[in-house]
Amino acid sequence: xxxxxxxTAETKDLPAIAERAxxxxxxxxxxxxxxxxxxxxxxxxxxxxxxxxxxPALPQVTAALHSPAATVQLTLTTCLAGxxxxxxxxxxxxDKWGRRRPxxxxxxxxxxxxxxxxxxxxxxxxxAFRLLQGLAxxxxxxxxxxxxxxxxxxxxxxxFFSTLMLISGVAPVVAPLIGGQILRxxxxxxxxxVLTAVGVALTLVVWRRLAETLPPExxxxxxxxxxxxxxxxxxxxxxxxxxxxxxxxxxxxxFAYISASPFVVQEIYxxxxxxxSLLFGLNSVGLVVLGQINGKLLVGRVRLDAxxxxxxxxxxxxxxxxxxxxxxxxxxxxxxxxxAGLFVLMxxxxxxxxxxxxxALLRTPHAAGSASALLGTSTFLLGSVxxxxxxxxxxxxxxPMALVQLSCAVLALVSFLGLCRPWQRxxxxxxxxxxxxxxx
Numbered sequence: 001x002x003x004x005x006x007x008t009a010e011t012k013d014l015p016a017i018a019e020r021a022x023x024x025x026x027x028x029x030x031x032x033x034x035x036x037x038x039x040x041x042x043x044x045x046x047x048x049x050x051x052x053x054x055x056p057a058l059p060q061v062t063a064a065l066h067s068p069a070a071t072v073q074l075t076l077t078t079c080l081a082g083x084x085x086x087x088x089x090x091x092x093x094x095d096k097w098g099r100r101r102p103x104x105x106x107x108x109x110x111x112x113x114x115x116x117x118x119x120x121x122x123x124x125x126x127x128a129f130r131l132l133q134g135l136a137x138x139x140x141x142x143x144x145x146x147x148x149x150x151x152x153x154x155x156x157x158x159x160f161f162s163t164l165m166l167i168s169g170v171a172p173v174v175a176p177l178i179g180g181q182i183l184r185x186x187x188x189x190x191x192x193x194v195l196t197a198v199g200v201a202l203t204l205v206v207w208r209r210l211a212e213t214l215p216p217e218x219x220x221x222x223x224x225x226x227x228x229x230x231x232x233x234x235x236x237x238x239x240x241x242x243x244x245x246x247x248x249x250x251x252x253x254x255f256a257y258i259s260a261s262p263f264v265v266q267e268i269y270x271x272x273x274x275x276x277s278l279l280f281g282l283n284s285v286g287l288v289v290l291g292q293i294n295g296k297l298l299v300g301r302v303r304l305d306a307x308x309x310x311x312x313x314x315x316x317x318x319x320x321x322x323x324x325x326x327x328x329x330x331x332x333x334x335x336x337x338x339x340a341g342l343f344v345l346m347x348x349x350x351x352x353x354x355x356x357x358x359x360a361l362l363r364t365p366h367a368a369g370s371a372s373a374l375l376g377t378s379t380f381l382l383g384s385v386x387x388x389x390x391x392x393x394x395x396x397x398x399x400p401m402a403l404v405q406l407s408c409a410v411l412a413l414v415s416f417l418g419l420c421r422p423w424q425r426x427x428x429x430x431x432x433x434x435x436x437x438x439x440x
Contacts, residue, residue: 039210040147041164042202043103043140045171046110049198050079050137051258052175052280056273057188058262064188067123069263070388075123075130076259077387082134084380087142091373092227095220099143099150099369100212106139107206111199118192134380140202142372149361149368150213155300157361161354162295180277220367230370240371242419243360246312248378249412250352253315253405255383257342260390260401268398269335279339283346290350304355305422311351312416316409318345323402338398345405352412359420382408 054075062072086106093102113133120126144164152160182190220226235241265276290311298307322341325333357375364371386408390401416422 035209036147036151037160037163039205040144042205043144044164046137046140046199046202047083048171049175049195050114050133051076052171052284053179053182053195054188054191055176055258055262055280056179056183056277057191059266059273060183061123061126061188065123065126070392071123071127073259073387073390074127077384078127079130079134079137080255080380080384080387082131082136083138083141084134084377084384086135086138087373087376087380089373090139091142091146091369091371091376092220092230093369094143094146094214095227095230095367095369098212098214098216098219099147100206100210103139103143103210104203104207106136106143107199107203109136110139111196111203112136114192114196114199118189118196138376142369142376145357145361145372145376146368147213149364149372153362158299158304158354158358159295161357162291162299164354174281176277176280180274183273214369227370230367231374234364234367234371234374237363238419239421240360240363242415242421243356244375244378245415245419246308246412247353247356247360247375248382249408249415250312250315250349250356251379252382252386253319253345253408253412254349256386256390256401256404256408257345259387260398261342264338264398264401265335269338271335279342283339283343286343286347287350290347291354292350294351294354298351303422304359305420307351308355308359309416309422311348311355312409312413314348315345315352316406316413318342318348319402319406319409323399323406326398326402 058069058072061067061075062069065072090102090106110133113129113136117126117129117133120129148157148160148164178194179191182194220230235244261280262276265271265279266273271279294307318341322338322345324330325337325341330337360375361368361371386404389404392400
């Protein structure tokens with residue numbers, strides 16, 4: 001029997017129906033929960049590993065390749081854009097052929113592209129290889145999220161996303177620290193050598209231990225046309241589109257921090273690569289801790305939309321404070337107040353990102369791969385736009401970073417209120433949350 005599309009009347013109340021009808025987790029998911037969590041956490045760590053381990057080396061790459069900072073920042077932008085575009089291809093492929101085959105193919109290409117980055121001779125070549133790295137690395141991102149949808153539903157899915165954030169959140173904590181230490185004994189090329197080794201190890205684990213989660217009877221036989229129609233129907237769902245935009249704008253604010261912070265901390269405030277790595281790791285710890293508070297204490301007790309709205313408000317307030325500090329409203333401020341504002345902004349993402357993914361995927365049990373592709377593509381595309389914007393005024397001011405963050409936070413709030421309209425589904429959400437908490 002064919003599932004109704006998200007634009008039809010049958011799916012208008014899909015999140016509430018799914019939460020009331022679904023068990024806390026399928027039996028298969030419970031039996032393999034530890035293995036699935038570890039492997040999916042590793043796959044979700046591919047983007048922060050590819051980005052964050054490389055961040056302390058950005059000033060060094062600028063000098064070594066004799067390129068301006070804006071050009072070197074394009075190595076982040078192209079990798080991010082590749083991850084966005086790759087998800088549009090891999091997501092529908094995984095709905096048609098299952099999760100394992102597209103995932104393994106993507107991981108093998110990711111390993112090869114990362115190795116090529118280590119031998120790039122100029123910024124243009126590095127940009128090209130980073131694009132290929134992003135295109136291939138997209139497989140791990142989109143399929144990990146689709147596998148979560150295959151195995152979990154309702155509040156259990158929200159809790160799993162928070163748990164996944166604990167594992168994948170170790171990557172942004174550890175990656176800059178590793179990157180900073182690598183730069184003590186070698187140059188920026190060594191960062192890509194380590195990333196290649198990580199990719200090889202993860203590919204072997206996926207090949208040997210990760211089982212297929214999408215049985216043949218649940219796969220979509222259609223080709224490109226069917227995939228495009230499915231995505232069109234998903235985007236026609238106003239609420240799904242709203243959560244998609246909320247997640248995309250929130251991630252753009254996060255990526256504005258990721259791409260600008262090496263220059264803000266090291267060039268403006270004169271900190272060392274190791275100090276930057278420690279601050280970046282501390283901010284990532286804040287994100288992980290808030291994510292765990294969300295999953296362990298809030299989910300099942302507080303409506304997901306209430307958590308999401310609170311997180312968005314905190315992000316907006318932190319971005320406004322950063323803009324005020326960087327533009328001189330409070331006079332000259334040092335590194336500590338700026339670092340505190342960045343910590344609050346990053347930590348609040350632990351409330352925003354799991355809730356956004358859960359609410360969007362609850363509406364799409366029939367096309368998790370395509371829905372995951374749309375969610376991932378939108379976030380990475382907006383993130384790739386945010387990256388060059390933060391460097392347009394040079395390396396000596398943090399105003400562009402803060403301005404981009406505040407603009408994205410406001411747009412996320414507008415999307416949440418204007419499209420998701422959480423007050424219209426409050427009664428359903430409360431009832432389904434109570435029922436799910438009783439089962440769990």
